[in-house]
Amino acid sequence: MLIRLLFAPYTCMGAQASRVETTRRVVSTNKIKGLIMRGYESLPEVIGKRLHELKVDPKELCLTISADISKEGLFGERWLLVNKERLFVLSTNEEKASLDYDLPLSKIKEIRAEPLVGNGVLEVRTKEEQTIELLHYSNALERKFTRVATKIQKIIKNEEDLREEEDEFEEDHCPNCGLMLPKGTKVCPHCLKKGKTIKRLLVYMKPYRQEVFIVALLMFLTTALDLFPPYFTKILIDDVLTPRKNIRLLIILVLVLLAARLFSTLFAIIRGRILARVGMNLTFDVRSELYQCLQKQSLSFYDKRQTGALMSRVTRDTEQLLSFMVDGIPFFFVNGMILIGIGVVLFAINWRLASLVFIPAPLVILCTHLFWQRFRVALHKYWHRWAQIGATLGDVLSGIQVVKAFGQEKREIHKFNEKSGSLMQAGIEVEQLFSTVFPGLAFLTVLGTFIIWYVGGIDVIAGRITLGTLIAFLGYLGMFYGPLQALTRFSDWISRALTSSERIFEIIDSQPEILDAPDAIPLPNIEGNFEFKNVSFSYDKNKPVLKGINLKVKSGEMIGLVGKSGAGKTTIINLVCRFYDLDEGSLSLDGVDIHKVKIKDLRRQIGIVLQEPFLFSGTIAQNIAYSKVNATPEEIIRAAKAANAHEFIMKSPDGYDTQVGERGKRLSAGERQRISIARAILHNPRILILDEATASVDTETERQIQEAIARLIKGRTTFAIAHRLSTLKDADRLIVFEEGKIVEAGTHEELLRKKGNYFNLVQLQRKLSQLKAVE
Numbered sequence: 001m002l003i004r005l006l007f008a009p010y011t012c013m014g015a016q017a018s019r020v021e022t023t024r025r026v027v028s029t030n031k032i033k034g035l036i037m038r039g040y041e042s043l044p045e046v047i048g049k050r051l052h053e054l055k056v057d058p059k060e061l062c063l064t065i066s067a068d069i070s071k072e073g074l075f076g077e078r079w080l081l082v083n084k085e086r087l088f089v090l091s092t093n094e095e096k097a098s099l100d101y102d103l104p105l106s107k108i109k110e111i112r113a114e115p116l117v118g119n120g121v122l123e124v125r126t127k128e129e130q131t132i133e134l135l136h137y138s139n140a141l142e143r144k145f146t147r148v149a150t151k152i153q154k155i156i157k158n159e160e161d162l163r164e165e166e167d168e169f170e171e172d173h174c175p176n177c178g179l180m181l182p183k184g185t186k187v188c189p190h191c192l193k194k195g196k197t198i199k200r201l202l203v204y205m206k207p208y209r210q211e212v213f214i215v216a217l218l219m220f221l222t223t224a225l226d227l228f229p230p231y232f233t234k235i236l237i238d239d240v241l242t243p244r245k246n247i248r249l250l251i252i253l254v255l256v257l258l259a260a261r262l263f264s265t266l267f268a269i270i271r272g273r274i275l276a277r278v279g280m281n282l283t284f285d286v287r288s289e290l291y292q293c294l295q296k297q298s299l300s301f302y303d304k305r306q307t308g309a310l311m312s313r314v315t316r317d318t319e320q321l322l323s324f325m326v327d328g329i330p331f332f333f334v335n336g337m338i339l340i341g342i343g344v345v346l347f348a349i350n351w352r353l354a355s356l357v358f359i360p361a362p363l364v365i366l367c368t369h370l371f372w373q374r375f376r377v378a379l380h381k382y383w384h385r386w387a388q389i390g391a392t393l394g395d396v397l398s399g400i401q402v403v404k405a406f407g408q409e410k411r412e413i414h415k416f417n418e419k420s421g422s423l424m425q426a427g428i429e430v431e432q433l434f435s436t437v438f439p440g441l442a443f444l445t446v447l448g449t450f451i452i453w454y455v456g457g458i459d460v461i462a463g464r465i466t467l468g469t470l471i472a473f474l475g476y477l478g479m480f481y482g483p484l485q486a487l488t489r490f491s492d493w494i495s496r497a498l499t500s501s502e503r504i505f506e507i508i509d510s511q512p513e514i515l516d517a518p519d520a521i522p523l524p525n526i527e528g529n530f531e532f533k534n535v536s537f538s539y540d541k542n543k544p545v546l547k548g549i550n551l552k553v554k555s556g557e558m559i560g561l562v563g564k565s566g567a568g569k570t571t572i573i574n575l576v577c578r579f580y581d582l583d584e585g586s587l588s589l590d591g592v593d594i595h596k597v598k599i600k601d602l603r604r605q606i607g608i609v610l611q612e613p614f615l616f617s618g619t620i621a622q623n624i625a626y627s628k629v630n631a632t633p634e635e636i637i638r639a640a641k642a643a644n645a646h647e648f649i650m651k652s653p654d655g656y657d658t659q660v661g662e663r664g665k666r667l668s669a670g671e672r673q674r675i676s677i678a679r680a681i682l683h684n685p686r687i688l689i690l691d692e693a694t695a696s697v698d699t700e701t702e703r704q705i706q707e708a709i710a711r712l713i714k715g716r717t718t719f720a721i722a723h724r725l726s727t728l729k730d731a732d733r734l735i736v737f738e739e740g741k742i743v744e745a746g747t748h749e750e751l752l753r754k755k756g757n758y759f760n761l762v763q764l765q766r767k768l769s770q771l772k773a774v775e
């Protein structure tokens, strides 16, 4: 029933399809929004026709989803349709839709969306253990297809829930035009307001006004100088070479030509050098502003975005902007000026010949345009394959141990060769296209020259123009078509650069969610009294993580947080550090609402040992001193000793100068943990947070660290989380969490006596350790 209702606007499709000629879909934004929400996208008429032929009732489809990569791996439209019994994949073009797959759902064992690097693939595993790649989609649609796979899986298992969240598919679309947004950005390339972005870029140029003016002037001069030589050649031929006299003029002309070339070279050098400086400074400004904004963002900002995508904003997008500023804009101006300049000169010399010059021009423009359209597709395919290789390589190399352990080298080699082979094919296509079209274009260009040779030649013979005029003409002509070809590519270039800038501005403009309140209170000396009143919190609005938490923590108290994995222990700590803001209720620190405390004051007085200790590449000493930049070596060693790290540090040949490697991967997990404890100790905080601080160390080391921690927690408010419950025995109070709620609180002994959740957890662990002991 619901399906029918949702599908109502398209019920006419099957019957009327044959009468409708156009295949274009005209769908208003609202319609797209309304339909995509639940996985129904409006179908093109050609699909309606095809479904009619296949005797499939479009009203019974429960999923109609479009993908953006064609069967051939190019950008193009493909459709995935599912009804209660079958799954179809169709390719469409303007005239028809062809059926690629028609699978009964009963044959499908599993369906999944596999992310690759540049794209993703929707894969089916049949009950006969056969894998079928149903379709590919660009990264922009990754989230959509992940959900689609889940949904189909549900349909297969007959557990599809039609009461799904309202905005399930909506957020991927531009609210303005309804088109799919590229992944990880809210910038719609379609709706991009070019004028506004250019204006903003100009603001960045402001500090370099003088340089920009000089560069523009130099470009103008260079262009003017470049226009000299053919004209002087004309004088040379007409006044010196043809009459065979006037050596003085010859010398002057050669000198003038030499000087023109010399100055134009000189100007080009100066221009290039200034531009390099301006361009680099400009990107430095943009990049550093971008990085500052990234540092300011709250954790929720990072939760929603991929690190890779953010990195590409700082690296690739700023680089694109640089190349546009340094190469693109001057290229455009110089070529534009040359074109205008030459056009004017040509008409000034001889308007009749000049008008002939323009005969092949439309052809050159048209061919270049067409070529780029095709070339772009081929290039996309090529990059796409590169991305696939990247994905395979990244995946396999990081899991090389697994490959070797299961003896799958041959299979991986085969898989790689397959991908590499398709890259080769795409590469051949790109190169061949290039090497066919460019000589072709060059030929078209020369065509104009032939016309001028012929018509101009006749004019010379008839004495209507001089030989010099003809030669000058041909000279200008040689300079004319190149810029013409180049300028047809400019719109492509500009739209890419503007999209990059817009993606950069998107980050610069996004307001951090966690900010100091305007009336924030400085708390230079925190005592460490916390009070949670009816606190509720969720990372995603559909899934509450903490529900109605009430908890009072006194200054200097050690609180142990226990509970099953995913119960919300780390989340409590995230709220204490104000990494996230609460949804409901209040959290106060020393009687002040935590939202009113200056974030800097709060974080400065918190020492935290994270569940997954993170070290930066550098030395051990640098990592310990991360919390206190000006720490003396003595302080660092004292902290390391307290964390029980000193001994193992001294055993390595470089001691405190040992390089820890990227993310500290050259140390063992236990060693990393001890260094991060030392870091927290050195910080000397009022509030100490230990999230599984001793999870990766052996019992003996744990005991030693426990002692260190016991010394450390004196007089500080401490939140400690541990799965190994024995670790928390000495806590003043244990808080037991279950599914985001506090279910018990009390000391170790009290809770044991109570024989509730904590008692059960302890019993369970005892049994497990006994089992281990028996083994």
Ligand SMILES: Nc1ncnc2c1ncn2[C@@H]1O[C@H](COP(=O)(O)OP(=O)(O)OP(=O)(O)O)[C@@H](O)[C@H]1O
Binding pocket: 303, 539, 540, 545, 563, 564, 565, 566, 567, 568, 569, 570, 571, 572, 611
């Ligand atoms: N950044 C996040 N975005 C969305 N959901 C999250 C995020 N971090 C945690 N969650 C979810 O919140 C719930 C509670 O997570 P939390 O990290 O607080 O559990 P935990 O009690 O610390 O578990 P563990 O003992 O395994 O560390 C989990 O269901 C988890 O999936």
Ligand SMILES: [Mg+2]
Binding pocket: 569, 570, 571, 611, 691
């Ligand atoms: Mg945790």
